[in-house]
Amino acid sequence: MAISHKEWIIRRVTANDVAAALAFIIPMLHEVYPNIPDVAVRWDLANMEEAYVSQENSVMFAAFDNAGQVVGTIAIRPYDDRIEAVRGYYDLPGTAELSRCYVKSSLRRQGLAGVLVAAIESYCRQYGYQTICLHTHRFLPGGFPFWLSQGYMIRTERTEEIETVYMDKDVFIKHK
Template sequence: MEIKHKDWTIRRITAGDIVPAIDFIIPMLHEVYPSIPDVAVRWDLANMEEAYVISDNAVMFAAFEGRNGQVIGTVAIRPYDDRIEAVRGCYDVPVTAELSRCYVNNSLRRQGIAGRLVTAIQDYCRDYGYKTICLHTHRFLPGGFPFWLSQGYGIRNQSQDGLETVYMDKGLTL
């Protein structure tokens, strides 16, 4: 599946897209979470091909700028594993996917890229057979929480932790 716009294209990443995706994601993580020193040290980022390219139940989509093909946005989905204590037991794990890595280049926000990335992920999830998508965000992130509300995600739980974590989900219809 590919979503074309006059300025960018959204498509599933391939093995050849891993380095440009990482080159986009790592600085975004440091920008968004400046007080978390090891924020970029995560299994999925160190194993992108296994996590998002080879796997049939997980995927990463990226938005590629039209002129130079640079990654300007990402979103990923993986099977949810019930690891998060705040929502443990809330989901039918075999049919629940966890959304993550949703970032858009600062200068290109509010142009519909994130919404189109989320549409691509939701379509993938429906096709795969997932019935629910869960995610967590933080109230301090600029635009994050309101964006997810605008996409139809509801609040499942909220933590009173220093990161102001909000756990959200959305049921998928066929």
């Protein structure tokens, strides 16, 4: 599946794209979370091919500009009940966790993130996931309102320093 636009193309990240995706994601993490020193030290980033490329139930999509540079990403993996604030709430085989949704700052508010979300939701429906969960933070510029605009509902919130909001959306299409 590829989605084309005059300024970018969205497609599934392959093993050949891992370095380019990381070259985009790592600086984005430092931009978005400047006060979290180890924000880029995560298992999925250190093992990106295993996390998002080689597993059938996981995927990362990236938007590539006309020069072949990554300008946006979004990823999905099976949710593993790792988050205490929502532990026990989700049906684990039917729930995917959305992450790594970033868009190059000069391309924000132009619809790219919405197209990335639509791509990941389509993948989830095709794979058979029923629910997508995610977490965001109220301090992120535009993040929380964006997820609300995409139909994600608040499951719970934490009022700690980084104001984490846990959200989800039912993506399973019920046939009548």
